[in-house]
Amino acid sequence: xxxxxxxxxxxxxxxxxxxxxxxxxxxxxxxxxxxxxxxxxxxxxxxxxxxxxxxxxxxxxxxxxxxxxxxxxxxxxxxxxxxxxxxxxxxxxxxxxxxxxxxxxxxxxxxxxxxxxxxxxxxxxxxxxxxxxxxxxxxxxxxxxxxxxxxxxxxxxxxxxxxxxxxxxxxxxx
Amino acid sequence: xxxxxxxxxxxxxxxxxxxxxxxxxxxxxxxxxxxxxxxxxxxxxxxxxxxxxxxxxxxxxxxxxxxxxxxxxxxxxxxxxxxxxxxxxxxxxxxxxxxxxxxxxxxxxxxxxxxxxxxxxxxxxxxxxxxxxxxxxxxxxxxxxxxxxxxxxxxxxxxxxxxxxxxxxxxxxxxxxxxxxxxxxxxxxxxxxxxxxxxxxxxxxxxxxxxxxxxxxxxxxxxxxxxxxxxxxxxxxxxxxxxxxxxxxxxxxxxxxxxxxxxxxxxxxxxxxxxxxxxxxxxxxxxxxxxxxxxxxxxxxxxxxxxxxxxxxxxxxxxxxxxxxxxxxxxxxxxxxxxxxxxxxxxxxxxxxxxxxxxxxxxxxxxxxxxxxxxxxxxxxxxxxxxxxxxxxxxxxxxxxxxxxxxxxxxxxxxxxxxxxxxxxxxxxxxxxxxxxxxxxxxxxxxxxxxxxxxxxxxxxxxxxxxxxxxxxxxxxxxxxxxxxxxxxxxxxxxxxxxxxxxxxxxxxxxxxxxxxxxxxxxxxxxxxxxxxxxxxxxxxxxxxxxxxxxxxxxxxxxxxxxxxxxxxxxxxxxxxxxxxxxxxxxxxxxxxxxxxxxxxxxxxxxxxxxxxxxxxxxxxxxxxxxxxxxxxxxxxxxxxxxxxxxxxxxxxxxxxxxxxxxxxxxxxxx
Numbered sequence: 088x089x090x091x092x093x094x095x096x097x098x099x100x101x102x103x104x105x106x107x108x109x110x111x112x113x114x115x116x117x118x119x120x121x122x123x124x125x126x127x128x129x130x131x132x133x134x135x136x137x138x139x140x141x142x143x144x145x146x147x148x149x150x151x152x153x154x155x156x157x158x159x160x161x162x163x164x165x166x167x168x169x170x171x172x173x174x175x176x177x178x179x180x181x182x183x184x185x186x187x188x189x190x191x192x193x194x195x196x197x198x199x200x201x202x203x204x205x206x207x208x209x210x211x212x213x214x215x216x217x218x219x220x221x222x223x224x225x226x227x228x229x230x231x232x233x234x235x236x237x238x239x240x241x242x243x244x245x246x247x248x249x250x251x252x253x254x255x256x257x258x259x260x261x
Numbered sequence: 262x263x264x265x266x267x268x269x270x271x272x273x274x275x276x277x278x279x280x281x282x283x284x285x286x287x288x289x290x291x292x293x294x295x296x297x298x299x300x301x302x303x304x305x306x307x308x309x310x311x312x313x314x315x316x317x318x319x320x321x322x323x324x325x326x327x328x329x330x331x332x333x334x335x336x337x338x339x340x341x342x343x344x345x346x347x348x349x350x351x352x353x354x355x356x357x358x359x360x361x362x363x364x365x366x367x368x369x370x371x372x373x374x375x376x377x378x379x380x381x382x383x384x385x386x387x388x389x390x391x392x393x394x395x396x397x398x399x400x401x402x403x404x405x406x407x408x409x410x411x412x413x414x415x416x417x418x419x420x421x422x423x424x425x426x427x428x429x430x431x432x433x434x435x436x437x438x439x440x441x442x443x444x445x446x447x448x449x450x451x452x453x454x455x456x457x458x459x460x461x462x463x464x465x466x467x468x469x470x471x472x473x474x475x476x477x478x479x480x481x482x483x484x485x486x487x488x489x490x491x492x493x494x495x496x497x498x499x500x501x502x503x504x505x506x507x508x509x510x511x512x513x514x515x516x517x518x519x520x521x522x523x524x525x526x527x528x529x530x531x532x533x534x535x536x537x538x539x540x541x542x543x544x545x546x547x548x549x550x551x552x553x554x555x556x557x558x559x560x561x562x563x564x565x566x567x568x569x570x571x572x573x574x575x576x577x578x579x580x581x582x583x584x585x586x587x588x589x590x591x592x593x594x595x596x597x598x599x600x601x602x603x604x605x606x607x608x609x610x611x612x613x614x615x616x617x618x619x620x621x622x623x624x625x626x627x628x629x630x631x632x633x634x635x636x637x638x639x640x641x642x643x644x645x646x647x648x649x650x651x652x653x654x655x656x657x658x659x660x661x662x663x664x665x666x667x668x669x670x671x672x673x674x675x676x677x678x679x680x681x682x683x684x685x686x687x688x689x690x691x692x693x694x695x696x697x698x699x700x701x702x703x704x705x706x707x708x709x710x711x712x713x714x715x716x717x718x719x720x721x722x723x724x725x726x727x728x729x730x731x732x733x734x735x736x737x738x739x740x741x742x743x744x745x746x747x748x749x750x751x752x753x754x755x756x757x758x759x760x761x762x763x764x765x766x767x768x769x770x771x772x773x774x775x776x777x778x779x780x781x782x783x784x785x786x787x788x789x790x791x792x793x794x795x796x797x798x799x800x801x802x803x804x805x806x807x808x809x810x811x812x813x814x815x816x817x818x819x820x821x822x823x824x825x826x827x828x829x830x831x832x833x834x835x836x837x838x839x840x841x842x843x844x845x846x847x848x849x850x851x852x853x854x855x856x857x858x859x860x861x862x863x864x865x866x867x868x869x870x871x872x873x874x875x876x877x878x879x880x881x882x883x884x885x886x887x888x889x890x891x892x893x894x895x896x897x898x899x900x901x902x903x904x905x906x907x908x909x910x911x912x913x914x915x916x917x918x919x920x921x922x923x924x925x926x927x928x929x930x931x932x
Contacts, residue, residue, distance in 0.1 A: 118320040120399035128532040131401040150271035158278050166313025168403035171289035173282035184275045227448045229469030
């Protein structure tokens with residue numbers, strides 16, 4: 088348990104990233120999500136923009152930045168769909184805020200921590216999306232616990248690998 | 262206050278962001294405008310969406326282009342070995358398809374015209390734009406495809422997107438170079454469909470799991486898995502008749518209990534789409550290319566029809582092609598049959614030196630005497646037709662018009678079945694045909710007229726004259742082509758078969774002085790008056806429809822054509838009343854508007870002068886059983902048709918319009 092909590096100054100230090108990474112990674116996530124789903128329809132069970140949002144939030148450890156980043160990525164993702172702009176934006180804004188807030192308090196360098204956070208955030212994201220679609224937009228949306236569980240697991244596994252890859256882009260401190 | 266904002270800065274920012282987005286969502290989902298003003302998105306939303314797509318599309322295009330290039334290089338390398346042959350094959354296939362397309366377009370236009378009559382507008386696919394799928398929405402909650410064609414390519418909102426296998430969806434949003442396609446598996450989509458077998462209509466939407474279904478259908482046991490589902494065209498988006506898919510299963514609609522949802526398995530492979538077709542033009546517009554194709558297809562169809570008619574004319578002797586080129590040989594000119602399609606069997610050209618083997622010159626077998634010698638033939642002056650050495654009724658030629666040495670032979674032969682009259686123009690022959698007396702002063706033409714012999718018509722009497730002539734009455738012409746000068750057939754005179762009595766006159770061939778006259782029966786006349794043909798005038802009063810020979814043809818043009826209405830040898834020249842015969846007439850086609858059903862087969866009551874001259878020497882009149890007029894519409898012939906020929910000549914009963922020259926002609930007399 089002690090390993091999951093940020094106990095040192097180094098754990099809560101903000102990890103610097105090149106600006107280009109902050110721009111290209113979300114775009115690449117959106118592009119891959121759109122393109123790969125074209126040829127592998129089951130790829131849409133993944134939510135790469137959500138994973139990118141979580142990663143930047145927990146690494147930046149800034150709730151405002153996480154909120155804005157999540158909002159922008161979500162709106163961009165909304166732009167590719169038929170639904171009004173803001174549905175994914177709202178969800179990912181909340182996810183970004185929560186992830187950044189938790190990143191200050193827990194150790195996000197651990198893969199276990201990342202996995203648990205990702206699983207929870209994916210589940211929360213689906214829950215918020217269901218509320219917004221069913222209650223705010225009054226549109227049909229089938230909720231399946233099994234499906235959401237599978238989604239959470241898959242996204243968690245992919246997130247662990249993806250976060251490790253993105254860690255390679257960190258600016259080295261000498 | 263400052264500490265409040267600094268303390269809850271993060272939360273305030275989050276609330277502000279969320280509030281902004283919620284307001285934005287609320288603005289976007291407000292009640293839509295009417296359809297003519299409706300747009301998928303408002304201006305600001307559309308701009309944001311456009312920015313997002315503009316950011317995402319280039320990488321997608323790049324990745325798609327790279328993938329397609331790699332695949333294309335590999336495929337083209339392999340295909341180049343056979344690409345030349347494939348190109349030829351495809352060109353040929355393209356030409357064939359273009360011709361077929363022309364016909365299909367014409368059919369579609371005809372369908373549109375008919376639908377306009379029915380006040381139902383249906384759309385057809387006239388022009389499509391191929392597009393490539395470059396991306397999706399990336400989420401399983403939104404079934405959206407992105408294509409690489411936009412407004413600059415002619416794509417507009419609500420255009421249907423299809424594949425050769427089936428429909429895909431419709432255009433939802435259009436940008437200059439890209440567009441969004443709302444797939445039919447999306448819950449917000451909708452398409453009017455119809456089950457092909459059960460004809461059940463419904464609205465196709467995607468369910469929450471992304472499978473299309475026909476919602477809220479009344480339970481029907483006939484709905485089985487595998488039934489085809491096609492578009493109905495009722496949504497005014499998708500053209501009618503496009504494949505949608507097949508029925509997968511039927512499930513109960515939980516929210517609408519008595520109703521069921523029919524799950525559909527899409528015909529198009531929506532999960533792996535590479536290229537689609539955007540239907541950019543639906544309507545009545547026909548491109549010049551399509552017009553050209555239509556003309557080509559029409560020409561091809563005409564050629565095929567002409568060829569088919571030629572084949573039909575060869576195989577069916579009762580049918581001829583009216584457009585067939587006519588031969589120069591006059592003897593084969595059957596134009597008097599003028600049947601406008603009435604049958605003319607193919608005949609060989611007339612012989613330059615006819616002999617007894619020449620067609621139509623051989624006497625009937627029953628008129629020949631074993632061991633007898635045929636009459637000599639005078640070459641160059643005509644042929645003697647059936648101048649048999651065993652005349653059963655020979656009439657002195659003094660009664661003939663030319664007053665020459667023509668002899669007239671009336672051969673009483675056994676009754677034979679009358680040929681059938683089969684008009685092919687769908688019109689019914691005149692109800693009754695009355696032969697009007699022919700004038701003796703009929704205009705005769707000594708020239709050699711074309712010999713026309715209708716099928717199944719044989720000369721009833723022959724009169725030998727000084728030449729050979731044939732009374733030929735071409736169809737729809739107002740003049741008889743000619744008759745031999747000696748015989749002066751009444752065909753040239755006012756021998757007019759007035760429609761109305763349905764009387765059939767045997768055909769008369771007068772041969773006088775080596776002249777053989779054959780009065781042929783033109784089309785449009787169903788019968789002719791019975792006459793022996795002994796006299797030049799009055800015999801063979803077969804008046805064609807509309808030609809009227811030399812002026813008294815009162816038969817209306819366009820009436821049912823005669824198909825050998827004359828019985829072969831019928832009666833000897835004798836009493837006109839007894840010579841009246843009935844002809845079995847088969848009428849093909851419906852009755853014309855003003856025509857009556859053949860009611861009577863009466864004797865016209867106008868005795869031909871020739872018949873009077875034949876009374877005395879000829880054999881006893883043979884009472885013929887008149888043939889019956891039998892319409893082909895399945896109705897029974899009227900009982901009046903079966904009446905006996907009247908013994909006394911009856912006054913003309915035809916309408917005045919059809920008997921213009923009748924009053925001026927003395928009945929049955931020669932001048």
